Amino acid sequence: MKNNVRLRFALACGGVFLLAGAVLLVAVFLVVRQSLEPRDGLRQPKAITVAGTTYRPAPTQEDALKAFYSSGGTDVYYVAQQRVAQVRRIYQRDTIKNVLTVGGLGVVAAAAIATAIGWRAAGWVIRPVRSVSESARRIAQSHDLAERIAHDGPEDEIKDLADSVDGILGRLARSYDGQRRFIANASHELRTPLTINRTLVDVAVRRPDATEDVRRLGESLLVVNTRHERLIDALLTLSEGERTVLDRRPFDLADVVEHVLDLAAKEAGENEVTIHRLLDPAPTAGEAVLVERLAQNLVENAIRHNHPGGEVWVSTRQRADRVELMVANSGLPVPSYEIEMIFEPFRRLHGDRLRSDRGSGLGLSIVKVVAEAHSGTVTASPREEGGLTIAVELPREQP
Known part of the structure; x- marks a missing residue:
């Protein structure tokens, strides 16, 4: 106080x-x-x-x-x-x-x-x-919800306040535990049937006596199954990211982004998109896995919402007390009034809900949730030539 x-x-x-x-x-x-x-x-x-x-x-x-x-x-x-x-x-x-x-x-x-x-x-x-x-x-x-204030004093207003806070912490702990159990159960119950379906369809497609129609149908089912797996994984990540980061460990944001770019190189080549990288050291702290998912969603979003022969620019840098990840891409012009909506779940630019290869509409929602869980911010702005520029700022980890 x-x-x-x-x-x-x-x-x-x-x-x-x-x-x-x-x-x-x-x-x-x-x-x-x-x-x-x-x-x-x-x-x-x-x-x-x-x-x-x-x-x-x-x-x-x-x-x-x-x-x-x-x-x-x-x-x-x-x-x-x-x-x-x-x-x-x-x-x-x-x-x-x-x-x-x-x-x-x-x-x-x-x-x-x-x-x-x-x-x-x-x-x-x-x-x-x-x-x-x-x-x-x-x-x-x-972030230890099992701890309590346990104020030891006379029965007065301050004692009542401390007891009220302890009661709120108890309810939050029960809610947090219930949410964690639900996520674990949902992850198991939702992923298991999809894994079984993918295995069965894959076996059916690879059978020697499978007809061409069966193979085409199996490939379509595998695409749909993959999309459902990605959707479930995105929902679970979104739910996990909405909780406060529990384990804050120092890491270099540039290393995480470089790993993500290496993984995305194949998809960028298939879409004929050129990636330019300028990665300066950017020390921060938090859940490196969640931040990797944040960077992965930004890079995948920049590649998939692009055009053949397009470009993607990725850079990291550090400031006085913040580190910044900036991802810009070419593509269709983005109206300024749609900027605020792209961070909402299941919202897509240009009303695109049929292209499953462009994701489920949760990518930027996960980016925003993960950034806020790390006490960071996300801003987006349209490029005059078309496409978007998205900047993520996270607290800098002092050596």
């Missing part, structure tokens, strides 16, 4: 204390000012009589005050009286100023102290949440 929540809590504590201190300072200011101001009965001194002599107070108006002093009608009492009033005003002003200055600085300092205390208190409060978060992150990185 980052410090965003902790910082907000600390700033909230400091802000509340600052606001409360400002209100208290205003109240103290009003009380002090009211206490220092003279009451109404003491604002203007009255005339007094001493030893039969009456002393009048000095007038308050400026013009009358000047005339009063110029006429000589004053003495030490009046001068002292005015001096006392002046000192009182200076004292009041300085006192109020000190209250505002010292009180304001005190409030700001106290707010800073409250923010620091709030920071420490927030750290103590969210420590259990950080522990739960770190445990959940560890489980996510290890």
Whole structure:
């Protein structure tokens, strides 16, 4: 857990204390000012009589005050009286100023102290949440759904949250195990009959007394059987790729792509397609078998959706924190509005659903799923001359 929540809590504590201190300072200011101001009965001194002599107070108006002093009608009492009033005003002003200055600085300092205390208190409060978060992150990185957070603490909201996450992990583990068993059973149950059919048809075609019609029918059945095997294999790979990669091992993407190109050379020759390769080292990590299937689907897609005499360009390179596999091919022009659809299962360009030799429409779907399982991305763009350019980016494995 980052410090965003902790910082907000600390700033909230400091802000509340600052606001409360400002209100208290205003109240103290009003009380002090009211206490220092003279009451109404003491604002203007009255005339007094001493030893039969009456002393009048000095007038308050400026013009009358000047005339009063110029006429000589004053003495030490009046001068002292005015001096006392002046000192009182200076004292009041300085006192109020000190209250505002010292009180304001005190409030700001106290707010800073409250923010620091709030920071420490927030750290103590969210420590259990950080522990739960770190445990959940560890489980996510290890992909071990059998592990649990198992938070040991008082029965509070954090305990309820940890128990809820453990319950979700338990349900995910059961679902994952069920899916894995289903894939294993489906792989066995679907491939076994197809293997038997292929063997029977092959035996029937190779019989010495087989007629030409039987041979043609057997060859057609073998093509259909092969297509079904590829379809089942693609579906199983798609299902396997949708799960997070469990075993991340380092490998060089260039080596995998070079192996795939060597295997695809025969098919490229049969389709009269020229392959250009520029393979620079591209270290990454993950399931090399799944990445090989990703590259194989891209290369086969580029060869099969091409024209005789066409070309395919394959390159690998590395960047700061990513490695890239780029496969471009010539062929029919691809409208830009069909780019997003080609990564959906059973979607084919130009509505081609009859050409079984071009695949089942799952090749690019598998590419996308495998790339995402490796925390990568897939982008496609049409070439102006016709065909597609597909780029796959995967995280780079630091040495």
